[in-house]
Amino acid sequence: MQYKRISADCHLDMIWLPPDLFTSEASGDLKERMPFVSEGPNGKEWVARNGASFGLIAGVGSAGRKYEPGKQHRADRMAETGLYDAGLNGVRRPGDPDLRAQELDKDGVDAEVIYGVLAAAAKLEDAGASAEMLRIYNSFIIDFCKRHPQRMIGLACLPFGDIPAAVKEVHRVAKLGVKGVELSCSWNMTPMWHPMWDPLWAAIDETQLPLHFHTFPSVDPKLRAQTTGAAGLAMRYSSICMFQMTLGHILTALMGAAVFERFPRFRVVFGESGIGWLPYLIDRMDNEYLDQYRDIKMKLLPSEYWRRQCRATFQYDRIGTKLIEDMGVETLMWGSDYPHPDGIWPDSSEYIAKQFGHLPDDVTHKITCENAGKFYGLMN
Structure with missing residues (x-):
């Protein structure tokens, strides 16, 4: 297959999954502890018996909030295509592989990487x-992608907060042929400079499956739920402007723990991280290491490990595309973020032209196609 555009960041959230997926497939007494679909106000x-809510069927974004016309431009644009109305009528376009392939075609995308249910499982x-x-x-998701194996790469999600279980799942899905794994992030997770994570890093290194992190809130979810009115509006604005940079905590923790040095086949992708902030952080890591942290004992500079073992995805980052040389063009992968309203589906061509118009065609091709194609084994 000839590839012209590959999205390295798309999603399949719980709100688009078969309603009985978990209750029908769970074993024994776990059936009663699985999420299920219920009629609400x-x-x-999607709910669970512990009171957790995972969002409305055919809702907006990963949280599955109710679609409100006029509240968000990108959600309105997706609504124009009938995405939400179809879902309410039982047609789950993101959750049906054949219909999803048609969604890719609408956007001029040949293949995609699909992030999963993120931190939803932690809500249990x-x-x-x-x-x-x-x-x-x-x-x-492995069976889902078999329908269009040259177009869909589904990431396997690793258990949050249970490292032995995560290690076991890495080895299980590696045998099933998955091309990457994803570790959900949380506000209150143990920082990744802690040595407790080493068994998971070793499993990633052994299987050579790239590990993916996706963005997570920059505000404690409990505080977010308690804050209303003008303060709540200000808090949500601050959070949406900052949330991509939360991945800097993970990058610097992995670097400080010399994970890239100790596990040379360990590769990591920062999904929907944006890239404009990365050159500063990469330079900062180099300067601090040379100035006072050589006891970490790394053979290379942090910036060299970045280029060797790290990747970042973004959908629209006008500032970042001016700083490509400071990150390395080979480390960057574009994504549409379908079907999230932070994304640019079905208008990817328009947004690509806006942010890449000043770049040579070969650079644009690397970021919007070639880098992801080679990283995930779709292209030589």
């Missing part, structure tokens, strides 16, 4: 149920 909603507050939920999702 705003329509059909039940380690055993969370691990089972993700095992079911992983088996589902």
Whole structure:
């Protein structure tokens, strides 16, 4: 297959999954602890018996909020295509592989990388149920992508907060042929400079499956839920402007723990991270290492590990495209973020022209196609 455009960041959220997926596939007594779909005040909603809500069927974004016309331009643009109305009528366009392929065609995208249910499993507050939920999702997404293997790369999700279970799942999905794994992030997770993570890094290194992180809130979710009115509006504005940079905590923690030095086949992708902030942080890591942190004992500079083992994805970052040389063009991968309203589907061509118009065609091709194609084994 000839590739002209590959999105390295797309999504399949719970709100687009078969309503009985987890309850039908869970084993034994875990069935009662799985998420399911129930009728709520705003329509059909994914919930769990512990009171957790995972969003409305055919809702907006990963949180599955109710679509409100006029509130968000990109959501309105997606609504124009009938995305949400179709979902409310039982037609899950993101959750059906053939319909999803048609969505790619609408956007001029030949292939995509699909991020999964992110931190949803953590809402169960039940380690055993969370691990089972993700095992079911992983088996589902692997089968889902088999329908269009040259166009869809689904990431397997790793259990949050249970490192032995995560290690076990890495080895299981590696045998099933998955091309990458994703570790959900959380506000209150143990920082990744802690040595407790080493067994997982070793499993990633052994299987050579790239590890993916996606953005997570820059504000404590409990505080977010408690803050209303003008303060809530200000808080949400601050959060949406800052949330991509939360991944700097993970990058600097991995670097400070010499993970890239100790596990040379360990590769990491920062999904929907944006890139404009990265040159500063990469330069800062180099300067601090040379100035006072050589006891970390790395053979290379942080910037060299970045180029050797790290990748970042973004959908629209006008500032970042002016600083490509400071990150390395080979480390950057564009994504449409379908079907999230932070994304640019079905108008990717327009946004690509806006932010890449000043660059040579070969640079644009690398970022919007070639880098992802080679990284995920779609292209030589």
